[in-house]
Amino acid sequence: MKPHLNIWYGLNQTFGHNGFTQHQINILGNIENYRHGLSAYFILNNNPEKKYLTIGSDTNRLAEKGDFNIEIGRINLVKGLNTIKVSLVGNSTDTLTETINVNFLAEGHLSLPYFINWSEVKNIQDAVDVADGKWQLTNDGIRPEYKYYDRMIAFGDSSWSDYEVTTSVIFHGFNKPEPGPPTYNVAHAAIATRWPGHDADNHQPFRKWFPLGATSEFQINENYENCRWRIFDGEYFYAEQSPKAYRKILPETKYYMKHRVESISEYQTLFSVKLWPTSDNEPTNWDFQAIKIGNSSNKGSCALIAHHTDVTFGNIEVLPVIKTKY
Structure with a gap:
């Protein structure tokens, strides 16, 4: 079976609406039918730099075979729409790409209670x-x-x-x-x-x-x-x-x-x-x-x-x- 990118929390995600929770955002998922020789990277907002991903399991944050965690510092996001293009590359020239839309609101701090x-x-x-x-x-x-x-x-x-x-x-x-x-x-x-x-x-x-x-x-x-x-x-x-x-x-x-x-x-x-x-x-x-x-x-x-x-x-x-x- 062909590999498939599964983005766990959807292709449209929002951050910042519940305050400044942590330094980074995390886009989580799994490469179904992952096999040796596959690599994955992402590009943020059409920046030419490719950020390569570790693919699990790694006995730490990545639990199962094929798991990945796209971690992006909030300072690297623009207010409003951000696009994250995730690409999966194998030994052939075929490339599988998925686009995730991130709405970064940066609405300020969250009060208690x-x-x-x-x-x-x-x-x-x-x-x-x-x-x-x-x-x-x-x-x-x-x-x-x-x-x-x-x-x-x-x-x-x-x-x-x-x-x-x-x-x-x-x-x-x-x-x-x-x-x-x-x-x-x-x-x-x-x-x-x-x-x-x-x-x-x-x-x-x-x-x-x-x-x-x-x-x-x-x-x-x-x-x-x-x-x-x-x-x-x-x-x-x-x-x-x-x-x-x-x-x-x-x-x-x-x-x-x-x-x-x-x-x-x-x-x-x-x-x-x-x-x-x-x-x-x-x-x-x-x-x-x-x-x-x-x-x-x-x-x-x-x-x-x-x-x-x-x-x-x-x-x-x-x-x-x-x-x-x-």
Whole structure:
């Protein structure tokens, strides 16, 4: 069968209408019937420069055979219509080309509070920017179609600083954590705050997911026992729950998941997290809290991440945290 370019979220996509979520936009897809010897590149707005794409799987952001991620910095987009021509080239002279129309609105910053009710969403990208993975809308929320490395949706704005994110999560399954790629010895569902987007490195797409405020990961282990939180930023800040706080959770059960980020001094940021069954009242105390020293990455949007887990994230609520004087 002949190769075919499948653009997951359509040939007409809009960015910027929900604020400045991250440095770049991501156009995701897959080359169906991919075979060795094929290469792919894209051209932005008829610029003669060809940008070649990595074709998966790559044990990182590209999950399945034939996956690709067109990553374009927002500074390279013009306001209004942008055209992205993706070409697939084989050993013969035949070239398959698909054109994607990107409407970049650049409407300015998004204020808090912010809410997403998935039952009111018809197009996933009306509410979030998909950074990685093929996601589907369900009766309970949004769910990645394939368990792999950091399936991620981002939402919010680069101007956000102190805020609290609440969603729900259902764990349907996970890949067994093992040392090295692609699981890197962990499976989790996470909320990241003060997210700026992937940072530049030598990979396509970029793999460097820091600097950021922090990601709060709820880690899943065998038989859903000894599950726990860890909060870290990928650089110099790392904290995790002590073994006495490890817990067992139930699959196919809905839990609320909350992450708060707040500056408590000029050089200190407090991160607080909790997870509890939706059938219970919210606990007064946080499950885990940690303080990060330093004033880098003090603003940014949010991201929900499923790392080698099959999860459904529910409705999202982001509320401002009133900063106290310090």
